[in-house]
Amino acid sequence: MKIDILTIFPDFFRGPLDYGIVRRARETGLVEINIHDLRAFTRDKHRSVDDRPFGGGEGMVLKPEPIFECLESFGDVASREVRLSAGAKQSVILLSAQGRRLDQTLAAELSALDRIVLICGRYEGVDERISEHLADRELSIGDYVLSGGELGAAVIVETVTRLIPGAVGNQASTRQESFTDVRSEDARTESFTVGAQLAGDGPSSTCVSGGLLDYPHYTRPADFRGMAVPEVLVNGNHDQIRSWRRKTALAKTLRNRPDLLERVALTAVDKELLAQIKLDQIKLVQGTTDGDGASPVSTKDLSAKDHGKS
Numbered sequence: 001m002k003i004d005i006l007t008i009f010p011d012f013f014r015g016p017l018d019y020g021i022v023r024r025a026r027e028t029g030l031v032e033i034n035i036h037d038l039r040a041f042t043r044d045k046h047r048s049v050d051d052r053p054f055g056g057g058e059g060m061v062l063k064p065e066p067i068f069e070c071l072e073s074f075g076d077v078a079s080r081e082v083r084l085s086a087g088a089k090q091s092v093i094l095l096s097a098q099g100r101r102l103d104q105t106l107a108a109e110l111s112a113l114d115r116i117v118l119i120c121g122r123y124e125g126v127d128e129r130i131s132e133h134l135a136d137r138e139l140s141i142g143d144y145v146l147s148g149g150e151l152g153a154a155v156i157v158e159t160v161t162r163l164i165p166g167a168v169g170n171q172a173s174t175r176q177e178s179f180t181d182v183r184s185e186d187a188r189t190e191s192f193t194v195g196a197q198l199a200g201d202g203p204s205s206t207c208v209s210g211g212l213l214d215y216p217h218y219t220r221p222a223d224f225r226g227m228a229v230p231e232v233l234v235n236g237n238h239d240q241i242r243s244w245r246r247k248t249a250l251a252k253t254l255r256n257r258p259d260l261l262e263r264v265a266l267t268a269v270d271k272e273l274l275a276q277i278k279l280d281q282i283k284l285v286q287g288t289t290d291g292d293g294a295s296p297v298s299t300k301d302l303s304a305k306d307h308g309k310s
Helices: 010-014 020-027 064-074 104-111 128-133 150-161 171-176 185-189 194-198 238-256 258-262 268-285 299-306
Strands: 002-007 032-037 090-101 115-120 137-140
Touching (some): 002 010, 010 032, 010 150, 020 150, 064 115, 064 128, 090 150, 115 150, 137 150, 238 268
Parallel strands (some): 002 032, 002 115
16 A cells, blocks of 8 residues: 655654554555655745635635645546546545544545545645545544644554554454454455354454444453452353453443444344343442443442452
8 A cells, every 4th residue: 555645744754654563564565655745845935835714714724736736746646536436446635624534444445445645734724625626535533623634644544554454463353443343245254243253153252343342351460459350251261251252342332432332233142231231230330230240330340340349
């Protein structure tokens, strides 16, 4: 994959691109990332990239000329019409607070492309003609406002790069993370669906998130300052571990992101687990819950319950 970033602060990216998965992907040739200084495409002695908005108002607006000319200098970016057509393998993205919010599904879609161009906005905004005639999509990384698109571009690069086959040592791990929905044909073929795993046909003890938040993770020591790892994780019963992980993923999603439950297709087993979680939460509030700790109101509640302190 080739990624180009258009910015007025090229030095910003010296840090984010030089560590971890992105660095390794660059070194192994999985991804090529080029940073382009928009000021190199200005024509006045002050190298101006912004100007006052027509109609008045606060702030300054990024001018269209440097952005258009920078993109046109590449010579190998498909036209906007081609990029908007079905099966397109390139995308020119404007980072904008008004854009579609980035999520894992969109990241997976972008990771299948051959070429991505990221345009980093600044100041009050970017001349609308960039959105209307140059970019084929606008993206936001969240419902908040940043001073520019550089941080958003770095987030997109990291999110997309780690989904490129070969970028992560164990590619299956990217299927088991928060928000990941692998109900595609290839995932079904590899028996990665939640239903298959709960039935014992999937990996020995993992379960994909299926669009939910990830399940809790623990490592050694098994007991840290009196906080013990849930017994189910160390008993060696993979069916029980798989079920516990699914239940805790549902519980965490219900607690932190209940909106996700409305977007995913829950299995009959999921619905039964959710009903049990809600019942356990009611009991926990009433001080009468006991069990394996798979439906906590909080991590603290889970630990206390596992130690018989609730």
